[in-house]
Structures are given as C-alpha cells and as structure tokens.
Amino acid sequence: MNEEQRLQSGKLKPLTGSTQETGEKDYSKYFETVYTPPSLKEAKKRGKEEIKYHDDFKIDERFAGMGKGRKFYIRTYGCQMNEHDTEVMAGIFTSLGYEPTNTVQDADVILLNTCAIRENAENKVFGELGHLKPLKLERPDLLIGVCGCMSQEESVVNKILKTYDQVDMIFGTHNIHRLPNILHEAYMSKEMVIEVWSKEGDIIENLPKVRHGNIKAWVNIMYGCDKFCTYCIVPYTRGKERSRRPQDIIQEVRHLAAQGYKEIMLLGQNVNAYGKDFEDIDYRLGDLMDDLRTIDIPRIRFTTSHPRDFDDHLIEVLAKGGNLLDHIHLPVQSGSSDILKIMARKYSREHFLELVKKIKAAIPTVTLTTDIIVGFPNETEEQFEETLSLYKEVGFEMAYTYIYSPREGTPAAKMVDNIPMEVKKERLQRLNKLVNEMSAEAMKSYAGKVVKVLVEGESKKNPDVLAGYTEKNKLVNFKAPRDVIGQIVNVKITEAKTWSLDGEFIGVVEEDKVMS
Structure with a gap:
C-alpha cells in the first residue's frame, strides 16, 4: 500500500490545524513540507517570514489530567540542543500529569528525539523502531513517536510511512510546544499523526522544563543556522537563525543562579551569531556574555561557535574572565583552504589561524578544542596533511573527529564521494593518533597541580x-x-x-x- 492509498484508507491522519485548514480529502497541503526535499535554493530565500515571540505558553484546560496514571519515556540522540529539547518535552509531559520512567516496558508513551547530522545516528533510530514493534503488538494502546531533526527530512518520513506502521506520531523541531495537541490527536484518532512545519519556528518562552540534575543547566539563546555548510543538514532541520530576547535569557540565568546551579551552558546551532537577527537593538553575544558575567553563578560556557562570527568584541569580553571560562570549542572542520571553500565554511586556513592568534593574545590561558571531518569529497592526501599541521599549529587539546558521510538534501550529497572508505578510515586513524598524543601531552601539565x-x-x-x-x-x-x-x-x-x-x-x- 503506497502513501496515497494509506491516506485514503484512513491509516494516516494529518493533525488538524498543523499548518492550515484543508478539506476532508485534500491532504496535499499538510504534506507539502514532508514530501519536498530540503532545497538549498528555497532555504536561502527564507527570511521574509516574521518570527513571533510568545511568552504566554500554558497547557490548554481541555488537556488537563491527560497523563494521569500514564508514564512517558524519551530516548535522546545527538547534540546538547536535542538534550535540551528533551528537557522541555519532559516538562510538558509532567505538566500534563505523566510520570517519567526509565524503561520502555512500562511506558505509555515512547518518544525518540532524533538527530539527523549523520547517517549512523539515523540508523540507530530505525533500529530502535524495529525493536519497539513487538512491544506495540503486545500493547496496542502504547503511543510511539518520532520527533526532532530526523522528522524534518522528507526521506525519513517517507521511510517511516512505508516501513514503520508502529509509529503513531511524527513531529518536527519547530513545534515541540504543540506536544499536548499532538498527543491528544494520537489518542483520539489511533492513526498516524504527522505535524511537520515548513515555517520557521517562533520563539516560545515560559516552556516548562525538567532539567537533568541541579548542578549544570543548558540555556538556549538562539535557534537555527544560516550558514549552509554544504555537508550540513541543520539549516533545513532547525530553520533560520532566530535569537531569544536578552532580557528573557538573563532572567532565566538569574533564576538558575538563585536555584543554586553552578554552571550554565549557552546553546545555539551557531551560538555566536546571536543577535544578528535583531532589528531594533544592537546586541550580540559579546554583550550578552558581558551582562551574564555579573550574575553570581560560578561558570558560564557556550557552544557551538562558528569562526565566521567570532568577533573582536566577544574576544574582548571573554578576556575579562571571572565566570566566563577560558575553554573555547571552535570547530574548524578542515585545515585546507580549498576544502573549506568546498564546504562553504566562508573562511580560509589563514583566517582561522589569525582568529586563534587573536584569542590567544587576549586570553593566554585559553584551551581550544574543535571538530574535524576527514574524507570530504575531493580531499587529497596533501589537503589532509594540512589538517594535521593546522591541528599541531593551533595546539588543540581535544577534537571530535568524523568520517564524512553524505546527508540527503545537502549540496555535498550531490558531489561524487570519491574517497574510498579504506582511505577515510586510515586518515581518521592518523588524525586520532595525533589527537590522542596531544591530549596526553596537555594532560601531563596538570600533574602535581x-x-x-x-x-x-x-x-x-x-x-x-x-x-x-x-x-x-x-x-x-x-x-x-x-x-x-x-x-x-x-x-x-x-x-x-x-x-x-x-x-x-x-x-x-x-x-x-x-x-x-
């Protein structure tokens, strides 16, 4: 049975009000985003749509008590942003009366909060869905949902529709705040509910959160990314860059400080682009860090930064120290200017080294860590050697290293993946050897201190x-x-x-x- 037949048979049911009202038989508008692959051309046209700020989130009275006697389980894949999204969804669940559980066996709702950045992460999710099928057959009332970045990909949704009919809900990254509506529809219809928005997400404040522990906390300061690196799916799954208002962030951090938290991690897909989208105020990440610096909380970090947006003012503020820590994660991805150009990183090896020079001059004690991709299409042995030499020159103390894998819908996926896997693996081994050696060397300096x-x-x-x-x-x-x-x-x-x-x-x- 194909998707059209399944729609006609009533097996699939788009969520009422998820985008715009349609007639009973016209489902096309609901699936416009789902069945349109990520398009670089179309995505780069974005920006005309107004981003709205909402500070009045509350649970609709008609959903009160929905979770009474029910338990939820969320499995999270991927980055800290996904972890933070899970905290928000857990907050919504508990506000609805659900209780958390650590096992799928006694859960009434299971959500897989997914990552799309690498194929391996997606394969893990599909494997988990396979493992959950017997549980669904045993307990038909169990709700299984797929949310997060994978849900924003057309190919993923198609695959779920075709293969994984045990899934009850699919929703994306922009509409987590609509979880009560999605759950309600799933309970009422017992049919697959799909809510994936093409529109850029709004900024929703006052969302409930269930934070992990009371020592360290994540604070979103912005969402989305406008960089369009050729290998990266994030601009399509997370939307355009949109920043929270500074007063809302400062209030949240003050509240966490009052609760006794010791460390805050400021989150954003491209965190140091913060404030670029403000039209009414001139306020960037450096200004925010300068304001947060005065709050009585011992440690403040941020991730992930992009070298293109690491400006002089931010460096100047970080150099003030105090609770602004001297560890900076600065993804370089490659040490070759030619490969960086193909990646559309919009900086050169020379620019990156100059930035590092500025940072070290202002913050002599700084520790730098990074991300690196090996085996990008057309990467030569000489270009890979440039990555090794840059790593040494900068003196990175740690790196997250990856073999390039194409993501459907990105420009790089259309390139010929002409580096044999054995070559990619050999380069990764050589890089990791260097990473390990330099980490061990950096650690030695701590002995006796x-x-x-x-x-x-x-x-x-x-x-x-x-x-x-x-x-x-x-x-x-x-x-x-x-x-x-x-x-x-x-x-x-x-x-x-x-x-x-x-x-x-x-x-x-x-x-x-x-x-x-």
Whole structure:
C-alpha cells in the first residue's frame, strides 16, 4: 500500500490545524513540507517570514489530567540542543500529569528525539523502531513517536510511512510546544499523526522544563543556522537563525543562579551569531556574555561557535574572565583552504589561524578544542596533511573527529564521494593518533597541580569514586565524601591519563562572588 492509498484508507491522519485548514480529502497541503526535499535554493530565500515571540505558553484546560496514571519515556540522540529539547518535552509531559520512567516496558508513551547530522545516528533510530514493534503488538494502546531533526527530512518520513506502521506520531523541531495537541490527536484518532512545519519556528518562552540534575543547566539563546555548510543538514532541520530576547535569557540565568546551579551552558546551532537577527537593538553575544558575567553563578560556557562570527568584541569580553571560562570549542572542520571553500565554511586556513592568534593574545590561558571531518569529497592526501599541521599549529587539546558521510538534501550529497572508505578510515586513524598524543601531552601539565573541579556525581566506572570537570572541561576522578557532589572543590592531580585526570581531594572551594 503506497502513501496515497494509506491516506485514503484512513491509516494516516494529518493533525488538524498543523499548518492550515484543508478539506476532508485534500491532504496535499499538510504534506507539502514532508514530501519536498530540503532545497538549498528555497532555504536561502527564507527570511521574509516574521518570527513571533510568545511568552504566554500554558497547557490548554481541555488537556488537563491527560497523563494521569500514564508514564512517558524519551530516548535522546545527538547534540546538547536535542538534550535540551528533551528537557522541555519532559516538562510538558509532567505538566500534563505523566510520570517519567526509565524503561520502555512500562511506558505509555515512547518518544525518540532524533538527530539527523549523520547517517549512523539515523540508523540507530530505525533500529530502535524495529525493536519497539513487538512491544506495540503486545500493547496496542502504547503511543510511539518520532520527533526532532530526523522528522524534518522528507526521506525519513517517507521511510517511516512505508516501513514503520508502529509509529503513531511524527513531529518536527519547530513545534515541540504543540506536544499536548499532538498527543491528544494520537489518542483520539489511533492513526498516524504527522505535524511537520515548513515555517520557521517562533520563539516560545515560559516552556516548562525538567532539567537533568541541579548542578549544570543548558540555556538556549538562539535557534537555527544560516550558514549552509554544504555537508550540513541543520539549516533545513532547525530553520533560520532566530535569537531569544536578552532580557528573557538573563532572567532565566538569574533564576538558575538563585536555584543554586553552578554552571550554565549557552546553546545555539551557531551560538555566536546571536543577535544578528535583531532589528531594533544592537546586541550580540559579546554583550550578552558581558551582562551574564555579573550574575553570581560560578561558570558560564557556550557552544557551538562558528569562526565566521567570532568577533573582536566577544574576544574582548571573554578576556575579562571571572565566570566566563577560558575553554573555547571552535570547530574548524578542515585545515585546507580549498576544502573549506568546498564546504562553504566562508573562511580560509589563514583566517582561522589569525582568529586563534587573536584569542590567544587576549586570553593566554585559553584551551581550544574543535571538530574535524576527514574524507570530504575531493580531499587529497596533501589537503589532509594540512589538517594535521593546522591541528599541531593551533595546539588543540581535544577534537571530535568524523568520517564524512553524505546527508540527503545537502549540496555535498550531490558531489561524487570519491574517497574510498579504506582511505577515510586510515586518515581518521592518523588524525586520532595525533589527537590522542596531544591530549596526553596537555594532560601531563596538570600533574602535581591543584585544580577546581565541579563535582557532578559518581564516576561511571567506579561508584566509590567521584567525578567532575575543571574550568577547562577536563574530567577528574577522585575519592571524597558524597556530600561534596554539586560543589566546586580543590583536587590535587596525582596522575594524568590521555583523556582524564586522577587526583586527591583537598577541600571545598569557598566560592568567590562574581564581580560587577
């Protein structure tokens, strides 16, 4: 049975009001975005649509008690933005009366919050859907949903429609706030509910959140990306760049500080493009960091930044230090200007090195980490060697490294993927060898030193050992009383490993007040 037949048979039901009202038999408008592949040409035309700000989110009274006696389970794939989206959805679930569960076996609703950035991430989701099918057959009232970035891809939705009829709901990244409506429709119809918006998402404030723990918190400061790197699906799945108003961010961070959180991570697909879309005020990430610097919270970080938008004012503000940490994640992707051009990164090797020079001059203690893709179409051995040499020249202390894989709908997917897999793997091994060596070398410098560690909890490998991170984001394991969890402590490093440090607990740090 094809999609048209399934629509006519009533197996699929688009969500009423998801985009615009249609007649009973005209489903085409609902699926306009779903069945249109991501288009670079069309996406780059965006920007005419007004982004609206809503600060009045509330659960509709007709959905009150929907979750009474029911449990929810969310499995999250991908980046910190997805993790934060999960916190919001968990907040909505609990506001509806649902209770969380850690197992799919006793869940009444299962959501897979998906990542589209690499093929491997998508394959994991499809594998999980296969594993959930017997559970659905055993318990027909169970609701299974696919949300997040994968849901914004035409090919993914087509595949779910064709192969995974155990799925009850598909919704995208722009309409998480409509989860109560989507759940209601799924319960009422018992048919597949699809809500994927082509419109750019609005800014919705006052969404409920269930944060993981009470030590570190994520704070979205903007959504979307306008960079259109040729390999990246994010501009299509997350929409255009749109920034939250500064007063809303500052209020949220102040609230978290009052609750006792010790570290804030500011999130955005391209976080240092923050404020570029404001038409009424001249206010960028540097201004926001300068304002947040005066809030009494020990640590503030941000991710992920783009070299094109890392301006001098931001560097100047970060150099003030205090609770603005001297660890910067700065994705370079390649050390070759020619490959960077094909990637549409819009900077050269020389520009990147000049930026690093500025950062190091202003912040001599800075630690830099990065992202790198190997085996991009047409990458020669010489160009790969340029990546290795840039890594050494910058002195990165860690990198997330990846083999290039094409994402359907991106310009790079139309390029000839002419680097054999064995060559890609060999280059990745060589790169990782260098990454490991330089990480181990950087770690050696900590031996015998006392570092400040924000204690997050038990070590994953040993419950008798506590673990936390330094200001430079280095993992430290040490033995100490459990009542120091959630505090910043001094630890003397006794052993340096490639990716972590072992140490001896000295004592709790008396917190310094952040100076205005």
